[in-house]
Amino acid sequence: MTVAVPGRGFTKVSINTSKIQQQSHAIRVLYEHAKALGGSSSFLPYIQQSFDILIPLVHFPYSSDVRSTSAQTLGTIMDVACQAGEEQGNMGYVRTYFPPVIQTIAQQLSLEDGTNDREALYALADSLSEVYYVIHRTRKSHPEIVNDFEFSHAEDSVRYCLSTLTACLGRRSKIIGLIMSSTLTGEDERQDYLGQLEMEQELLTPLVDSIGYALKLLRTAFVPIFEKYVLPILGPKLEDQSDVRATLSAVCLFDDVVEHCGLDAAATYAPYLMKAVVAALEKHSDEKELVQASVYGIAQMARHASSGVLSGHLPNIIHGLLSLTERSKEDAGDDQYLMEIAASALASLTLLGPFPDVKCVPRERLVHAFLSQLPILQDDDEAQICHAGFCHLIETGIISLSEESVRVAKIIGDIFVQVHKEGEEVATPDTVERLSSILYQMQQSLSPSTLQLAFGGMDTDAQQIAASILREVGLSRTRIVTP
Numbered sequence: 001m002t003v004a005v006p007g008r009g010f011t012k013v014s015i016n017t018s019k020i021q022q023q024s025h026a027i028r029v030l031y032e033h034a035k036a037l038g039g040s041s042s043f044l045p046y047i048q049q050s051f052d053i054l055i056p057l058v059h060f061p062y063s064s065d066v067r068s069t070s071a072q073t074l075g076t077i078m079d080v081a082c083q084a085g086e087e088q089g090n091m092g093y094v095r096t097y098f099p100p101v102i103q104t105i106a107q108q109l110s111l112e113d114g115t116n117d118r119e120a121l122y123a124l125a126d127s128l129s130e131v132y133y134v135i136h137r138t139r140k141s142h143p144e145i146v147n148d149f150e151f152s153h154a155e156d157s158v159r160y161c162l163s164t165l166t167a168c169l170g171r172r173s174k175i176i177g178l179i180m181s182s183t184l185t186g187e188d189e190r191q192d193y194l195g196q197l198e199m200e201q202e203l204l205t206p207l208v209d210s211i212g213y214a215l216k217l218l219r220t221a222f223v224p225i226f227e228k229y230v231l232p233i234l235g236p237k238l239e240d241q242s243d244v245r246a247t248l249s250a251v252c253l254f255d256d257v258v259e260h261c262g263l264d265a266a267a268t269y270a271p272y273l274m275k276a277v278v279a280a281l282e283k284h285s286d287e288k289e290l291v292q293a294s295v296y297g298i299a300q301m302a303r304h305a306s307s308g309v310l311s312g313h314l315p316n317i318i319h320g321l322l323s324l325t326e327r328s329k330e331d332a333g334d335d336q337y338l339m340e341i342a343a344s345a346l347a348s349l350t351l352l353g354p355f356p357d358v359k360c361v362p363r364e365r366l367v368h369a370f371l372s373q374l375p376i377l378q379d380d381d382e383a384q385i386c387h388a389g390f391c392h393l394i395e396t397g398i399i400s401l402s403e404e405s406v407r408v409a410k411i412i413g414d415i416f417v418q419v420h421k422e423g424e425e426v427a428t429p430d431t432v433e434r435l436s437s438i439l440y441q442m443q444q445s446l447s448p449s450t451l452q453l454a455f456g457g458m459d460t461d462a463q464q465i466a467a468s469i470l471r472e473v474g475l476s477r478t479r480i481v482t483p
Contacts (some may be wrong), residue, residue, distance in 0.1 A: 039083025413462025
């Protein structure tokens with residue numbers, strides 16, 4: 001083949017493809033070893049060497065397989081480096097290599113041919129998202145790992161992602177136009193175009209996720225990047241909802257801006273989001289992912305935006321959220337997350353939020369809708385917010401312990417099982433302490449028959465954990481009272 005060689009111009013060269021195949025195979029072997037060994041001391045000596053070898057191979061010009069496999073392996077190496085850093089108490093490798101890894105993958109992402117090699121394009125996008133996710137997850141306990149992640153790194157990463165995303169949306173627009181046209185020769189051709197549309201849709205998810213993770217890492221500092229790069233491309237998709245997946249991408253990132261980028265950003269962009277959410281819920285109620293993102297946006301606007309943004313649409317929003325919480329969790333199937341986030345948004349608007357005295361729905365119905373979806377299990381962040389709110393509603397008397405003793409005990413018991421037995425972070429230590437006090441209060445104030453009925457509704461594991469906690473709380477209070 002003829003290639004451009006620096007210093008020699010276009011030169012005819014021969015490529016030994018068996019060597020390239022061996023290279024790709026060796027990278028896959030490294031991936032499997034890293035995956036199997038994790039953060040153990042056995043792989044620790046090879047982390048730096050692996051980063052140094054793999055980063056240049058992401059730009060390997062002669063094989064998309066080598067490029068994509070290198071990027072995927074970098075995601076695993078980053079995960080392993082985080083695990084090893086946790087065990088060794090040293091996040092040096094993670095802190096050093098995070099910026100060059102994301103810059104390298106993001107840059108190559110923008111250089112890939114999305115028309116002829118979609119598999120490589122998706123692999124790179126997915127790898128970038130994976131690296132960001134690993135960093136976002138680990139940062140909660142080790143904030144120092146992003147000390148070397150600068151504004152310019154995030155800006156370059158987002159710029160490259162949006163270049164690829166723009167091309168993807170362009171291809172989707174052409175495909176949608178062909179599907180809607182009258183020139184198709186038959187059902188086979190239509191199905192072929194639908195398959196292409198699905199592949200482009202799969203690419204959008206990791207691209208949007210990567211931008212979202214960069215936003216969450218920078219928070220308020222991300223606003224200039226959002227205004228310069230994201231808003232011009234995805235802002236119009238909030239109003240023009242002809243491509244639902246493009247609108248979903250926009251809604252997700254506007255949700256993140258309202259939630260993470262500060263009160264000024266929430267005040268600026270919540271009105272845009274509100275219009276899109278109302279339109280999406282009216283026109284695309286059968287598009288579950290868009291409905292989920294819209295409901296999540298309502299929860300964030302209730303917490304971070306002014307009440308005026310929501311007040312004009314309040315009755316319709318509340319009745320829409322109530323309709324999403326009507327089924328039981330047992331019957332929800334794949335809709336469980338949607339039902340939980342709807343209950344969270346409903347409580348954030350009314351019981352815990354800016355409209356506590358809303359007149360369009362009785363408070364009892366709102367309380368029932370909220371309690372029917374507790375505990376929240378699908379999203380730890382939402383769970384912590386809702387379970388803290390659950391405590392507040394009990395402590396302020398909005399939820400009556402005497403009237404709701406069975407449901408309250410069941411919810412508390414289920415939360416305790418998730419925290420103490422399953423190790424899930426569905427409640428903060430402070431919330432767990434408040435729940436323990438509420439349980440103790442129930443033991444002290446309820447009649448024996450009511451108490452027996454309430455505790456009898458708990459699962460066996462919950463009963464055992466609750467009994468242990470009650471003994472502990474009782475002993476601690478006895479020590480406080482006794483001279």
